[in-house]
Amino acid sequence: MAKNFLKNEVAVKMTMVGFGQAGTRMVDKFAEYTHTDGTAVYNCLALNSNDGDLAELKNVPKSNQVSLKLGGLGKNPERAVKVLDSNEEAKEKLKEFITERVRPTDELVLFFAGLGGGTGTSTIIKAIEEFSAFHNKPVIRQELQKVAQLYPMAEIKANQAKFARIAFENAIERKDFIKMGIVVTLPVRADGPDVLRK
Template sequence: MKLALIGFGQAGGKVVDQFLAYDERVDGGFVEAAIAVNTATTDLQGLERVPRSNRILIGQARVNGHGVGADNELGAEVAEADIDEVQHAIDDVPTHEVDAFLVVAGMGGGSGSGGAPVLARHLQRIYTQPVYGLGILPATDEGGLYTLNAGRSFRTFVREVDNLLVFDNDAWRSAGESVEGGYDRINREIVERFGLLFAAGEVGSGDAVAESVVDSSEIINTLSGGGVSTIGYATETVETSASGLLSSLSSSKGSKHDGTDLDTDGAATNRLTSLVRKATLGRLTLPCDVSSADRGLVVASGPAEELSRKGVERGRTWLEEETGSMEIRGGDYPTGGDEVGAIVLLSGVTDVPRIDRLQQVAVEAKETTEDVRTRSQEGTAALVDTSGELDALF
């Protein structure tokens, strides 16, 4: 499916940069336009692929290109004030070619977590296409302020988008990794999953196996209904019939598995069914109780002769049982190569311990603020101490 990507804040811009790299590498064709918005000049300068004319600096009157320093209320204010600057960049996008907008942001900082929901609301008002969010949650050891920003912003972002796809940095950290090195790896994990999904929805309808290929409406239908989504992904390297020229010929998109060789068919079916299980029960972009998903989509990717329809169907049926949902879609995405994969998109998930904890922090912070206000009105001496705690939080 064709997307207009808008990265808000540092993490948002870097992930959009990675989406561009991925789209180019797999010849996905799902990025119609890429824009980065930030309050910090240096973050915009650090991007590699987003065209310079699409790097939009906002909030100059307030912060002079220095960023909002994790103040997400200020992030929201400057986004509100300078939304026209972002709109000018979007005006150059052929939006009639776009299936959806995707606003990408880290939820822990100030610019992205404050600005992304503001931008999403604006896009919803102007355009008829769905507006999705890709929200990146901070690691738990990043400190109270990041957690608080994420807790507050999450609720607003979910409300303003048609669906919020979530990636939790905390679930994807590796011990002993440098912060920057860690982000590079994590960003590749992000775009590999979400990029593969969007690229799958972009296979042309003229393709020889188009009837079983996922199209953009299936992704849109799975995401419609709102709420929060997460993705699971599993791959396995297969022995293709030959290497080199023969292999590339046999894995061309037109040579779909026709089920004539029973042994091969059985192996391909079992492999796919097991990959769907692994993808669902392995590490999700946002860990959650799978049975709480409202809708789902299973996509098999890889060399066409390995994409057993029976395998996708069995995986789909298994996911129906696992989630208790009757709205599980399935399809494939022939890519060639020697890796078979399964992507499982779970949408409308409600049982997510990490989100419950974030919401709790946001509610407690709000209560503390209200408590301080009340006590302040009552003139209690405790105010000084408690406001000190609040200063530390904000």
């Protein structure tokens, strides 16, 4: 059952992205929330390595679900990373998913995954790398260039960490810098400790 907000706006506009079975199930719960006009409160996205787990979702719109069509990754993160690295189609699909589906007005993106399987454990890492490279590194680079114009190069080279911190602090104050958060679950099944070891 969907929960409706009367006329309240959320304090922080955000996208929630679920990876693997656990991550997509968590995001599916947030997708239940709608405004009184029926529109989604949160931009909820789901990515999995197979269609079967996505079929279980009740609230994330089909248009916001992406399958890498890999048939699952067998609860093996090492294998999953190798498959993702070697499968150009899956790699491109993940990149497009993470770079094109976040709303430009969002201030925060939350990444959800379970660390007990292959898909969530491996894709969340790749997705964070892609997201940061596409959305936030250009903003930080621009701020570094501004810092470079304000201070002598010799001073910057002598205090690189200080000036990198200044650029980063300036970047996170900008509206086009999108903050990230990570929500993960730890496995409690018998195969969990082995998965975490990998």
